[in-house]
Amino acid sequence: MNGPHDLGGQMGLGPVAPEKDEPVFHAEWEKRALGLTLCAGAMGYWNLDESRHARENRHPVDYLSSSYYEIWIKGLERLLTRHGFVSERDLAEARAVDGAPQPKRVLKAADVPAALARGGPCDRPVGTPARFKAGDRIVTRNFSPTGHTRLPRYARGKHGVVEAVREGFVFPDSNAHGKGENPQWVYTVVFDGREIWGDDADPTLSVSIDAWESYLEPA
Amino acid sequence: MSHDHDHDHHHDNELDPMAARVRALETILTSKGLIDPAAIDVIVDTYETKVGPRNGARVVARAWTDPAFADWLRQDATAAIASLGFAGRQGEHMQAAFNTDDTHNLVVCTLCSCYPWAVLGLPPVWYKAPPYRSRAVIDPRGVLEEFGVTLPATRKIRVWDSTAELRYLVVPQRPAGTEGWSEDRLAGLVTRDSMIGTGLALEPESA
Numbered sequence: 130m131n132g133p134h135d136l137g138g139q140m141g142l143g144p145v146a147p148e149k150d151e152p153v154f155h156a157e158w159e160k161r162a163l164g165l166t167l168c169a170g171a172m173g174y175w176n177l178d179e180s181r182h183a184r185e186n187r188h189p190v191d192y193l194s195s196s197y198y199e200i201w202i203k204g205l206e207r208l209l210t211r212h213g214f215v216s217e218r219d220l221a222e223a224r225a226v227d228g229a230p231q232p233k234r235v236l237k238a239a240d241v242p243a244a245l246a247r248g249g250p251c252d253r254p255v256g257t258p259a260r261f262k263a264g265d266r267i268v269t270r271n272f273s274p275t276g277h278t279r280l281p282r283y284a285r286g287k288h289g290v291v292e293a294v295r296e297g298f299v300f301p302d303s304n305a306h307g308k309g310e311n312p313q314w315v316y317t318v319v320f321d322g323r324e325i326w327g328d329d330a331d332p333t334l335s336v337s338i339d340a341w342e343s344y345l346e347p348a
Numbered sequence: 349m350s351h352d353h354d355h356d357h358h359h360d361n362e363l364d365p366m367a368a369r370v371r372a373l374e375t376i377l378t379s380k381g382l383i384d385p386a387a388i389d390v391i392v393d394t395y396e397t398k399v400g401p402r403n404g405a406r407v408v409a410r411a412w413t414d415p416a417f418a419d420w421l422r423q424d425a426t427a428a429i430a431s432l433g434f435a436g437r438q439g440e441h442m443q444a445a446f447n448t449d450d451t452h453n454l455v456v457c458t459l460c461s462c463y464p465w466a467v468l469g470l471p472p473v474w475y476k477a478p479p480y481r482s483r484a485v486i487d488p489r490g491v492l493e494e495f496g497v498t499l500p501a502t503r504k505i506r507v508w509d510s511t512a513e514l515r516y517l518v519v520p521q522r523p524a525g526t527e528g529w530s531e532d533r534l535a536g537l538v539t540r541d542s543m544i545g546t547g548l549a550l551e552p553e554s555a
Contacts, residue, residue: 137458164388223372238386339512
């Protein structure tokens with residue numbers, strides 16, 4: 130979706146403001162927000178792509194005025210209600226009013242180290258050979274899907290060069306919507322800064338994205 | 349103390365709306381048996397005390413001192429990094445980007461907050477916030493200036509937008525004057541920002 134999260138090249142958002150000796154968390158609730166998100170995800174009812182879409186699919190005013198863990202919690206509430214684990218009444222009353230299905234898995238404290246060490250690999254075999262090879266000239270598709278995609282707006286309809294063929298990876302545009310993993314080859318594609326931003330761009334700049342095969346056409 | 353004064357400091361006490369909202373959600377999930385609150389404690393402890401930029405600094409220091417390891421890191425970063433004991437969540441598919449005299453590398457996630465947790469820990473707030481995500485791809489030199497980094501005008505800048513599941517670790521250049529240093533000592537020069545690309549490795553006199 131052409132949403133508020135797709136920030137590359139937007140202007141007027143202010144200085145970066147790095148914080149010296151920044152703590153890992155800025156409030157106790159941020160710790161719980163991280164843990165809740167990981168624990169709820171470990172139940173196994175949604176994937177990373179659906180999570181990302183639940184976070185990004187917000188009104189721009191809401192998205193841009195929320196801190197990142199705030200966005201995570203709003204996304205998590207949406208996932209939990211969508212999948213029937215939490216009701217609007219639960220949230221309104223701040224307690225468990227309605228019941229919930231018994232989940233497939235509950236992540237126990239003792240299992241956390243192994244779960245974090247395992248992670249969630251997203252590489253998958255692809256049944257067809259890679260369409261492109263390093264050095265190929267490509268043009269990215271120009272599209273405006275209403276659902277989830279990982280092709281940023283600034284990189285649509287742009288000419289670039291394939292720098293590397295990576296592996297097959299789960300395709301987020303379908304996986305976020307329960308339409309299957311449909312793995313595709315992923316490529317690192319490099320664009321000259323001027324191709325993206327115009328003639329006034331920094332002449333020393335190049336930008337790469339990692340693009341699923343269906344985002345690309347031969348040029 | 350006036351009532352208004354209390355409200356001005358609401359972030360410090362129980363009335364903080366996000367603190368209340370998260371506590372409510374934890375209460376709901378716990379009483380429904382969907383989560384184990386003790387698991388949250390273990391997750392938090394992992395990223396506060398075990399997994400952080402010291403991991404990445406070890407990788408860089410090894411690459412600086414061991415050419416065979418540096419080659420391995422170029423060819424198969426996930427395996428090379430795992431050989432030092434760093435793997436797992438948000439480090440499943442690693443790539444290393446080596447800075448050179450010609451090119452400086454900078455990593456961003458314009459779409460969300462993708463970051464190599466296994467080697468750098470959790471991302472800093474600025475990495476996840478709109479200013480960095482919007483500007484890194486269009487004005488990297490302006491961003492670097494805000495970090496106190498000025499590169500030569502001819503230095504190429506390569507920005508890596510982490511749009512898929514590959515996670516990038518920048519390998520900064522080894523500072524001059526560190527010949528013969530041990531890996532441990534070198535690791536002390538490798539800052540978190542130097543592995544994102546918003547910084548350079550520290551000079552030896554500052555370590």
